[in-house]
Amino acid sequence: DAGITQSPRHKVTETGTPVTLRCHQTENHRYMYWYRQDPGHGLRLIHYSYGVKDTDKGEVSDGYSVSRSKTEDFLLTLESATSSQTSVYFCAISKGGNTEAFFGQGTRLTVV
Amino acid sequence: AQSVTQLGSHVSVSEGALVLLRCNYSSSVPPYLFWYVQYPNQGLQLLLKYTSAATLVKGINGFEAEFKKSETSFHLTKPSAHMSDAAEYFCAVSEGDSSYKLIFGSGTRLLVRP
Numbered sequence: 001d002a003g004i005t006q007s008p009r010h011k012v013t014e015t016g017t018p019v020t021l022r023c024h025q026t027e028n029h030r031y032m033y034w035y036r037q038d039p040g041h042g043l044r045l046i047h048y049s050y051g052v053k054d055t056d057k058g059e060v061s062d063g064y065s066v067s068r069s070k071t072e073d074f075l076l077t078l079e080s081a082t083s084s085q086t087s088v089y090f091c092a093i094s095k096g097g098n099t100e101a102f103f104g105q106g107t108r109l110t111v112v
Numbered sequence: 113a114q115s116v117t118q119l120g121s122h123v124s125v126s127e128g129a130l131v132l133l134r135c136n137y138s139s140s141v142p143p144y145l146f147w148y149v150q151y152p153n154q155g156l157q158l159l160l161k162y163t164s165a166a167t168l169v170k171g172i173n174g175f176e177a178e179f180k181k182s183e184t185s186f187h188l189t190k191p192s193a194h195m196s197d198a199a200e201y202f203c204a205v206s207e208g209d210s211s212y213k214l215i216f217g218s219g220t221r222l223l224v225r226p
Binding site: 031033035040041042043044045048050056058090092094096097098100101103104105106 | 118121144146148154155156157158161163202206210211212213214215216217218219
């Protein structure tokens with residue numbers, strides 16, 4: 001299995017609070033991605049990183065920010081959590097090109 | 113922007129029957145195409161990928177997919193379904209730009225009846 005760890009695996013938080021999810025990799029892959037999975041929508045890209053301190057927005061980036069200060073860590077922050085951000089969040093890593101992306105086990109976030 | 117369409121949010125087959133999961137993509141250039149599988153409460157696992165070396169791609173667990181450029185399709189098949197194949201399947205396409213990000217279809221849940 002690819003060395004990719006998400007933490008926490010489960011979290012319940014209150015509306016309006018900030019939340020940070022962590023993705024840690026031991027594969028030294030250049031590319032890292034945050035997706036959210038919701039029924040009927042598949043996986044939608046939130047943000048991605050193509051190197052340390054190099055990040056860009058995906059299709060559903062509103063309300064989220066990211067940071068990558070080290071190759072191995074990619075943080076996703078919900079600045080002020082809302083109920084619409086209740087979802088399962090997946091981190092993925094890739095070497096780029098025509099190589100596969102490896103996925104973490106996911107973080108189930110519930111905003112109440 | 114690229115998009116992926118998976119026809120049928122749920123597909124039900126009998127054990128031993130043919131599995132066919134459909135995927136169509138929009139692309140004006142040869143894409144990178146992938147099929148992933150997700151078992152309950154787990155992350156996604158790669159089944160197979162299209163590399164342009166061959167139009168018929170074989171993957172794990174007896175699955176294969178055929179790239180048809182004229183139909184912009186990349187359907188997933190398995191000759192004989194097994195109970196353990198019950199899962200959700202996602203087709204994905206790479207943008208082909210420098211981000212290499214994947215665009216996913218909405219997924220197809222495969223149910224296998226005994």
